[in-house]
Amino acid sequence: MPLERRRIIFSDDEVVSAALAHCKSSGIAIPDAAVEAADVAIDEDCSLTMTFAVTSPDQSDEVHIDSETLLQALVSFCRVAAVPLPRAASKRLEPMDGALSMVFHTDRVRGSVKCSAAA
Numbered sequence: 001m002p003l004e005r006r007r008i009i010f011s012d013d014e015v016v017s018a019a020l021a022h023c024k025s026s027g028i029a030i031p032d033a034a035v036e037a038a039d040v041a042i043d044e045d046c047s048l049t050m051t052f053a054v055t056s057p058d059q060s061d062e063v064h065i066d067s068e069t070l071l072q073a074l075v076s077f078c079r080v081a082a083v084p085l086p087r088a089a090s091k092r093l094e095p096m097d098g099a100l101s102m103v104f105h106t107d108r109v110r111g112s113v114k115c116s117a118a119a
Contacts, residue, residue: 004106008083009099010074012040019048019065021080022073030063042095046070067093074102 010018016038023030036053048065065073071093078085085091089104 004086004089004104006086006089006104007094007096007101008074008078009096009101011099012038014077015040015048015070015074015100016050018073018077019050019070022069022076023063023065025076028063028069031059031061033059033061036061040100042098042100046093046095046100070100071102078102 016035020030020035022028030050031052031054033052033054035050037051039049039051041047041049046067048070050063050065052061052063054061071091074093075085075091086104086106089106092103092105094101094103
């Protein structure tokens, strides 16, 4: 059975941009301040923690994005950037060479076409 795998590797800036856009579009509360630091966890959980430069001590300065939400954010980021994504493929986040990557996995089912060798 043929197997297809594809991987897209994202820079930290792209991960942060995708997360910020996703937070704004889905109503996840983020401070109205610049991102001061971003920790892209490239271990098993593939998450993101953004630290914001807030001026008020009453305002939370950190936002944590779990791997499932981050995956949704990166899929949306790819759609906006016109990066083609396979619809039927399973998608997951994985670390790769110190960066975050989205991996696609598709099992191709072969039909019952009979092939004959030309004599």
